[in-house]
Amino acid sequence: MKPWKTNIRRVTPYVPGEQPKGEHLIKLNTNENPYPPSPFVKKAMDEMDYGLFRKYPDPASSVLTEALCEYYQIGEDEIFVGVGSDDVIAMAFLTFFNSQKPVLFPDVTYSFYEVWAKLFQIPYITPALDEDFLIKKEDYYRENGGIIFPNPNAPTGVLMPLSEVEDIIAHNQESVVIVDEAYIDFGGVSAAGLIKKYENLLVVQTFSKSRSMAGMRIGYAMGNRDLIRALNDVKYSYNSYTMNMPSQILGAAAVKDDRYFKETLDKIITTRERAKERLSRLGFKFPDSMANFIFASHKEKSAEEIYLALKENQIFVRYFKQPRLDSYLRITIGTDEEMRQLYDFLEEFLS
Numbered sequence: 001m002k003p004w005k006t007n008i009r010r011v012t013p014y015v016p017g018e019q020p021k022g023e024h025l026i027k028l029n030t031n032e033n034p035y036p037p038s039p040f041v042k043k044a045m046d047e048m049d050y051g052l053f054r055k056y057p058d059p060a061s062s063v064l065t066e067a068l069c070e071y072y073q074i075g076e077d078e079i080f081v082g083v084g085s086d087d088v089i090a091m092a093f094l095t096f097f098n099s100q101k102p103v104l105f106p107d108v109t110y111s112f113y114e115v116w117a118k119l120f121q122i123p124y125i126t127p128a129l130d131e132d133f134l135i136k137k138e139d140y141y142r143e144n145g146g147i148i149f150p151n152p153n154a155p156t157g158v159l160m161p162l163s164e165v166e167d168i169i170a171h172n173q174e175s176v177v178i179v180d181e182a183y184i185d186f187g188g189v190s191a192a193g194l195i196k197k198y199e200n201l202l203v204v205q206t207f208s209k210s211r212s213m214a215g216m217r218i219g220y221a222m223g224n225r226d227l228i229r230a231l232n233d234v235k236y237s238y239n240s241y242t243m244n245m246p247s248q249i250l251g252a253a254a255v256k257d258d259r260y261f262k263e264t265l266d267k268i269i270t271t272r273e274r275a276k277e278r279l280s281r282l283g284f285k286f287p288d289s290m291a292n293f294i295f296a297s298h299k300e301k302s303a304e305e306i307y308l309a310l311k312e313n314q315i316f317v318r319y320f321k322q323p324r325l326d327s328y329l330r331i332t333i334g335t336d337e338e339m340r341q342l343y344d345f346l347e348e349f350l351s
Contacts, residue, residue: 011115029330033268041213083242085206092231095231096202097122097145101123104125108129109150113148140168141171151180152183157287169198169201179202183290187289271339303319304321309349
């Protein structure tokens with residue numbers, strides 16, 4: 001082996017969902033919002049001065065930060081924005097998980113956590129979810145170098161009650177606890193209300209799911225000003241201009257249209273609850289999802305067989321070929337028409 005090759009950092013990368021191309025397909029595999037962003041976003045885009053693109057964007061993302069602070073009624077020193085929640089969480093791993101003690105996150109969860117831990121050479125332990133895919137809070141009553149978990153969890157969609165989230169935070173006030181709330185708007189109560197009570201809590205959210213803006217890559221974290229200051233120090237040591245100008249302007253516009261935001265959420269939640277009934281009748285079982293997807297297995301057909309049949313017919317869902325997950329499909333909630341086509345195909349295929 002060439003000497004320089006021994007210095008290459010080797011990791012197994014995160015594998016994102018397929019991004020199939022074509023017009024006549026149904027894409028239910030990456031938990032995107034099936035509805036367009038707020039009309040406020042369209043208006044702001046039409047009014048944008050493209051001549052400003054010759055300048056660097058505001059490194060503090062002030063217009064977006066101010067909109068989020070007003071929405072959540074928090075101070076500007078209590079929020080951090082980044083290029084999607086992945087960027088925010090990666091910064092948090094770099095900033096807060098630096099002891100020799102292991103970071104804790106569930107064994108069935110967002111697979112990027114393990115990738116970051118290995119990339120940044122952070123020791124970690126993955127307490128197992130129980131047979132119902134529930135986090136056992138007692139597993140987190142141990143010495144650690146930090147904790148992170150999604151709520152609702154991914155890819156299961158299972159929601160942990162806020163009281164149990166707080167219990168984990170309260171038992172771990174000597175380390176930073178990160179609650180990843182990518183899906184919280186679809187059925188839970190955010191832990192953001194606890195950031196003034198617990199100085200070690202960081203709550204991360206995203207525009208990619210509930211705000212229909214996955215293509216703009218906007219994520220943010222809320223927490224104690226000391227946590228936010230530390231995140232910014234790492235950010236400015238890494239890349240001062242992380243978020244582009246259109247994302248800042250259009251993200252702020254989206255936050256200001258709360259009526260459209262809630263109407264869209266209501267439509268997705270209604271479709272999700274209807275999907276639970278239809279999929280149950282088709283022989284599927286699943287944890288009770290509070291996200292914008294359902295994590296389902298069939299009583300007779302294998303998940304892989306169903307996945308391949310759907311894909312052959314231009315209907316894309318997510319299949320994870322790995323232990324504990326390989327009998328399940330993760331099905332994103334689409335429009336009512338997209339879901340009807342899914343049910344029609346499954347009814348014919350399964351019969």
